[in-house]
Amino acid sequence: MMLLNVREMQREKMIKTINDFLIDEIEIEKNRIKPTALLKKDLGIDSLDFVDVAVVIEKNFGLKIKGEEMTNVKTLQDFYDFIYHRIRG
Amino acid sequence: MRRVVITGMGIYSTIGKNLSEVRDSLYHGRSGIGLDPERKNMGFRSGLTGRIERPDLKGKLHRRFRVGLGEEGEYAYIATIEALANARIDINFLEKNETGILYGNDSTARSVVNSFDMLREKKDTTLIGSGSIFQSMNSTISMNLSVIFKLKGINFTVSGACASGSHAIGLGYFFIKHGLQNSIICGGGQEISLHSMGSFDGLSAFSIRENEPTKASRPFDKERDGLVPSGGAATVILVEYESARRRGAPIIAEVIGYGFSSNGEHISQPNIEGPSRSLEMALRDSGLKAREIDYINAHATSTPIGDLNEAIAIDRIFNGLKTPVSSTKSMTGHEMWMGGASEVIYSTLMMQDSFVAPNINFETPDEASAKLNIINETIQKKINIFLSNSFGFGGTNSTIIVRKNCF
Numbered sequence: 025m026m027l028l029n030v031r032e033m034q035r036e037k038m039i040k041t042i043n044d045f046l047i048d049e050i051e052i053e054k055n056r057i058k059p060t061a062l063l064k065k066d067l068g069i070d071s072l073d074f075v076d077v078a079v080v081i082e083k084n085f086g087l088k089i090k091g092e093e094m095t096n097v098k099t100l101q102d103f104y105d106f107i108y109h110r111i112r113g
Numbered sequence: 114m115r116r117v118v119i120t121g122m123g124i125y126s127t128i129g130k131n132l133s134e135v136r137d138s139l140y141h142g143r144s145g146i147g148l149d150p151e152r153k154n155m156g157f158r159s160g161l162t163g164r165i166e167r168p169d170l171k172g173k174l175h176r177r178f179r180v181g182l183g184e185e186g187e188y189a190y191i192a193t194i195e196a197l198a199n200a201r202i203d204i205n206f207l208e209k210n211e212t213g214i215l216y217g218n219d220s221t222a223r224s225v226v227n228s229f230d231m232l233r234e235k236k237d238t239t240l241i242g243s244g245s246i247f248q249s250m251n252s253t254i255s256m257n258l259s260v261i262f263k264l265k266g267i268n269f270t271v272s273g274a275c276a277s278g279s280h281a282i283g284l285g286y287f288f289i290k291h292g293l294q295n296s297i298i299c300g301g302g303q304e305i306s307l308h309s310m311g312s313f314d315g316l317s318a319f320s321i322r323e324n325e326p327t328k329a330s331r332p333f334d335k336e337r338d339g340l341v342p343s344g345g346a347a348t349v350i351l352v353e354y355e356s357a358r359r360r361g362a363p364i365i366a367e368v369i370g371y372g373f374s375s376n377g378e379h380i381s382q383p384n385i386e387g388p389s390r391s392l393e394m395a396l397r398d399s400g401l402k403a404r405e406i407d408y409i410n411a412h413a414t415s416t417p418i419g420d421l422n423e424a425i426a427i428d429r430i431f432n433g434l435k436t437p438v439s440s441t442k443s444m445t446g447h448e449m450w451m452g453g454a455s456e457v458i459y460s461t462l463m464m465q466d467s468f469v470a471p472n473i474n475f476e477t478p479d480e481a482s483a484k485l486n487i488i489n490e491t492i493q494k495k496i497n498i499f500l501s502n503s504f505g506f507g508g509t510n511s512t513i514i515v516r517k518n519c520f
Contacts, residue, residue, distance in 0.1 A: 051176045072177070075243035082240055090239065 038085070038111065039104050045080045059101035067100070085111055117289045118518070120362040121200025121350035122458045123192040127163035127305075127343050127445055131195055136462045139470035140491055144327035144444050146341050152307050152314070159319035161329050163343025163446040165305050174261070180244030181257045183224040185302035185450075188346035189216065189254045190261065193298060196348040197262070200362060202296075204263060213266030213294050215285045216254045216348075217277030217301035219450040222309035224248035254302045254346075266294050272450075274505025275414075277301050278347065279453020282513055283371035285351045296352040301454035305344030313342065316381065318416060330447075331474035332413035332440035333420050333482035340414040343446030347455035364518045366461050369498075370399030376508025383419050387510050388412075388426040388502065395500065395512035396430070403431045405498055406514070408469055410460045412502040413440035414447045423502065424481035435486040437494065439472035453503035457513055464496040464517050 046052045052067050063069045069077065071091070078089050087110050097106050122132060127145025129135035138145070145163050152160040168187050170179050182190060197203070202212075228245035232238060247257060252270035259268045267288060273280040278301020285299035313319070320339040322329040330341045357364055372395030376387030396403060409427060413420040420440075427438060441459045442448070448455050463470055468491055475482075475489040496517065503511045 049176075070177075072243040075239060076180070079240050079242050082235075082237075088237060088239075 035108055038108060041084050042104065042107065049076065049080065057100065059099065059104070061100045062098055063100065063103060081107065087111065115290050115292060116354035117286045117351055117368045118354045118357050119349050119365045119368065119461065119515070120352045120357050121196040121198070121202065122365065122461060123195030123199065123348045124345070124455060124458050125168070125188040125191045126345035126347070126448070126455055127165050130191070132462065135459070136466065138444065139441065139459055139462060140466070140468060142444060142471040142473045142491060144473065145343065146326045146330060146446050148323055148326050149307065155307060155311065157307070157311065157314045158317060159314055159321045159339070160323055161320055161326055161341045162310070163305060163341065163448070165345055178257065178261045180242070181247030181253070183221055183248035183253055183304065184306060185218060185221065185304040185344070185346060186248065186254050186257050188344070189258060189300065189302040189348065192300065192346040192348040193258055193262070196298070196350050200350040202350065208263050211266040211295065212264050213288070213297040214255045214259050214264050214268050215271055215281045215297055215299050216258065217271045217273065217281040217450050217454060218251060218254050219272045219274055219277050220304060220309045221249050221251060221253050223304055223306035224253070226308045258298065262298070264298070267297065273509045273511065274507055275447070275449045276453050276503040276505040276509045276511040277450040278455065279457070279501065279503035279511035279513055280373065282349060282351070282368065282454055282457055283373060283511055286368040286371050289351055289353050295356045296350065298348060299351050299454065300346060300348035301451035302346035303344035303449045303451035305342070310342045320415060328474050330415045330443050332411065332415045332443050332472055333424060333478065333485070333487050334475045335477040335479045337415045337417060337420060340416050340442070341446035343448045345448060345451055345455065347451055347458050349454060349457060366464065366518055367516045368513065369516050370395040370401070370512070370514030372396070372398060372512040374510045376510070378508055381506055383422050383504055383508065385422045385425050385429070387508050388423055388504055389429055391510035391512045392426060392430045392502070395514050399514045401498065401514065404434050406431070406436055406500045407494070407496040408460065408463065408499040409436055409438040410456045410499060410501040411438050411440040412504045414442055419504070421479065421481050423504070424485055428481065428484045437469050437488050437492070438485045439470060439488045441470055443471070443473040443475065453501070453511055453513070456501045456503070457515060460499045460501055461515060464499060467493060467495045469494050469496070
């Protein structure tokens, strides 16, 4: 039970970090940040923005992510899941 | 032949962040030069430089546009916003009317160094970030501004060393005069970072009068000991006269002559023949005689040989005419890639307000400068026509002649 709580806390912290970055650095309006939001269509994250997203992921989570690894990542929820699974190895 | 007019100007410089501040500094002979201790820590021979505040564009310009701008691009953006506003051109106009950009720039050292430092640290190119490539290319200003302002016309950067900004205006004038474009954003931008100036400092070309920064840039003065590097950006909007008139655009002045030449000799040592030919060509192009020029904005950077040769060249063409001459670099320092454009703006501001800004720090002439009428204190003078010289490494020379709006 305790392990689950720790994992949940880690996940929430990760989501906050990603959301803060999207709001502060990529300058996406806060009210558009929803798990169901499509990265390209709804949030307007293009291929150039993704390069900067990758920089911040490396900075905050020590992970190197490549665009080609993310072909199935369509929504923000997919993105949270992708990063979370990579963090957990 | 079609006529080419200036309908807007904008400036971001060490002597002011807009036209009004700059006009005030010019009139009062205010210097924008100071000492940068970081340069001394880095082993620079001279810590002297023009001082400028980097603009904060967050909240003013979309992130996608911002990340591609290096410092010179930020300066150019601010200057161009002012110039377009003064020309009464908005984004709707630019989307519907083919407008080009010809901007002078000849380095992006800070951006190149920063991106490569990042690569050395991360050992992964994808971690350099998305903006770096657009900051690092020499065409950074024209490429970024053409996207920001949705430009549909000619679009490239002019790299002509310290005559880049002047050639950009000259080429803009040429393209419009010959019917190839109706309106072009022209100008010059210059990074002020130490990254771009270390190798230049190593040539011992900079003044080391560090105990008196505001007296260090002293073009034509006998005691000059070198230039002071500086920067910023300057933009002029060039438009074909009839289309400007039809639109009811403000008509500030008319570009009436462009001359250019190459020395074909030494890479860094200027000569007399090349600048003389550029001056003569500009006069021929304008159809004017030397006596019709009311003011000369000299290139003079405060180097011993450069100022000497320019003084001889001016005296050769303007022999005995006592045409007022000043080098605004005495206040701004040497704005290099930007200088040819900013000095057209400085001179136009003088023309608008009928004064000649001083060549500050000109106290004792040398043999050549003694033959010129160098103005070292502001004078009231009606200027109808001025001439602006710009010369650069590799022996590139450019001369622009501008006439007051007399339509």
